[in-house]
Amino acid sequence: MKDGYIDFANSNVGAKLVNALGLPKPMPLERYQAGQPVVKGTVLVGGGGEPQMLEALAGVFQRIGVQTLAHERLPQWVAVANKAGLTTGRWGNNGQPGEKVKALVFDATGLTDSTQSDALYWFFHDAARSLLPCGRVVVLGRPPEACTSPRQATIQRGLEGLTRSLGKELKKGSNAQLVYVAEGAESQVESTLRFLLSPRSAYVSAQVIRIGAPVGDNVAPANWDQPLAGKKVLVTGASRGIGAAIAECMARDGAHVIALDVPQAQEGLNEVAKQIGGTALALDIGSPEAPQKLVDAAKADGGWDVVVHNAGITRDKTIANMKEHLWQLVMNVNLSTQERINEALVESGALKTGGRIVCVSSISGVAGNMGQTNYAVSKAGVVGMVQASAPIFAEKGITINAVAPGFIETAMTAAIPFAIREAGRRMNSMSQGGQPIDVAEAIGWFASPASAGITGNVIRVCGQSLIGA
């Protein structure tokens, strides 16, 4: 759906009015187009303490083919980068900024005590104004829960305050993320950095991502523009809206998509499947037979690689006004069916080793919402399912993660009354709603065969919505 205000605020007349009235200034977000470079500009690299990710970073940047520069407090970057075959140089001089850059990457894995925090200050103080529009900030740290000393855990946990504040300060379509990399998992970061540094993460901001030891093999795609080549991907609720965008995105990334929706949506479903050269599968996933039918379909197909649980419904009423069958319906479709289907697909082997399950939670599952007790229980339950299933499915070499969308421009949100819709659109760090493709890109990141180190994560696609818990 179209948000006319973005165009208006960026027109000649509109920009003047918006400035004069102090209105929000949404910037048209850059979005991924196949064939374009991952990072449209230079990456400035910094670090504090004795940073432990530099060699891994240099390798990733070399493979991405991006130019890097060293902040003056990380002079050792030049040698590390050169060794990896990167041309690089120093950025700025005596506190004077250097050229404008597209991304700021700070390796904070070496911070072991809060008294070292000025390393964060110097890097972001010097560089904040030198970030190009739609810029990227990535801070790498160690997961606090795995730190051996409380002092280390404390400063590592403090990084969340930094990235969440930067997400609110940077404006101009830039975002900021925190990536906790477990010790020994340094080699697992490539798919994540490619996602975060590229326009694929346009509407993801202020998220905390945890990367650990690989679940099964981490397989780098032969072609990073087609990371899902040869993969069979089931997408539920695929006949329209976000589900159709997911199906299209997966197909664009090389997958053969099995597009599923209820029989009543057969027409739209066929259209989506035809357009992307996929297969249409009309099935009511809420029915008791659905899990076995899916197992059979997958096995007939030689097994599936990815399952995306996008199908979900709302039946909003305050709890006092809600009917029991609508509570049950929402719980069944949004949560219980997914539990049954996951168990059936994983236990039968119909979802192959190296498989990926991606669920869809919601900002309402995180923060709760008036009139959505049923929906919020189901979507908070999805978070529980992802976290509790991750270690169990890992034994089969399968990851499970979730995206939690905020305000996404769809036919559904277009039907929301004007004032509430405007509030939803503007109350985030991007001052705009996200697009269905933004949800799809995040799902694609989880679905990648190179994302073996990512499981049990729940990542919001919400432009850093103000709303949370």
Added chain:
Amino acid sequence: MKDGYIDFANSNVGAKLVNALGLPKPMPLERYQAGQPVVKGTVLVGGGGEPQMLEALAGVFQRIGVQTLAHERLPQWVAVANKAGLTTGRWGNNGQPGEKVKALVFDATGLTDSTQSDALYWFFHDAARSLLPCGRVVVLGRPPEACTSPRQATIQRGLEGLTRSLGKELKKGSNAQLVYVAEGAESQVESTLRFLLSPRSAYVSAQVIRIGAPVGDNVAPANWDQPLAGKKVLVTGASRGIGAAIAECMARDGAHVIALDVPQAQEGLNEVAKQIGGTALALDIGSPEAPQKLVDAAKADGGWDVVVHNAGITRDKTIANMKEHLWQLVMNVNLSTQERINEALVESGALKTGGRIVCVSSISGVAGNMGQTNYAVSKAGVVGMVQASAPIFAEKGITINAVAPGFIETAMTAAIPFAIREAGRRMNSMSQGGQPIDVAEAIGWFASPASAGITGNVIRVCGQSLIGA
């Protein structure tokens, strides 16, 4: 500070205007007064599956001296309650509501599968309209991370979606909380239920609390109106604002308070100390000698029982405009000093076995804030410190927890420009700012000798602010 809008919205003329314009309707919140009953009304009890907390609940209600009623889907409550010496009866009949009640307590520990969620529906559907103003909702569950089956973890995690949604739906000054009780820790809930069911928790809503095995002994106070009788409590930053309120609250609850502030604040400090019969201690906690000085002072005092790290400062600027010494100052006062002081007090034994450390984080530490990178890192770091220190201090029989205030009415927030202040005041489920006493009451709950089962918790005092992460 006074929020005149609350009085206005509750006046005859104002209420009409507020209704006509659809403006927020903040209700004057009931607050605790010594000697009043814990619960001013009846508690309606419900449960799902095979609830495991009923006997523990009956014991607590009996000691509190509160009347309970059984929801029709928990008929077994009558027998359990009678056995504990409670007079009780059934509430409602065939879906018709019974009398108005002050609190809804739902034992969800028996829910092991999402298909059982209709138990939640029936209880809250039937009872939502029967909750009196400034009512209380408490849902008891099992911590998802400790559940043995993913199905159980999933529905238990889903409870968060319920309580957070109810917090937004209930209005009229009511709140809703989720209490996860570890298996075997059923006997540890009394201090928490007394806090949550009473007006002491007026501005706490939609929080998730974890109760586990006791750290050291759980000592029930001889007199629950004086839970800190005989205790020596250090409160930093005690000369004014929230710190003074904490000192007063601890003294009201029976403690001897050591009120600490910087030497420049000596006058206000002396006044506070005099008023509450406490001791004034002028000391710059940011100085390198502070930890040892505090150890010496505590030992000269025969040891302290509770330390409240309330002292904190802000020095707000965007990261690009910030000076390094202001970054360092905030980090040192708000975080590094607390790390040093905690270690010194715990290791030396100056903080006694059975001791309590209570820290103050912030909504900015949770969600980040524009212009507060330094403050947000320090306050997110406090969360890390609490979580990482809890298991280590537990070995010494000491708990550590934090409160994270939202918008609290103080001289500081009174100085905020009108429009921003109004937004901060209204953007929460109570449509009003909190009072310093609300922060103090939550600290008192953590500080209680009966709160041995609570450590590593970070609880917001924010009226369920819309703002989060």
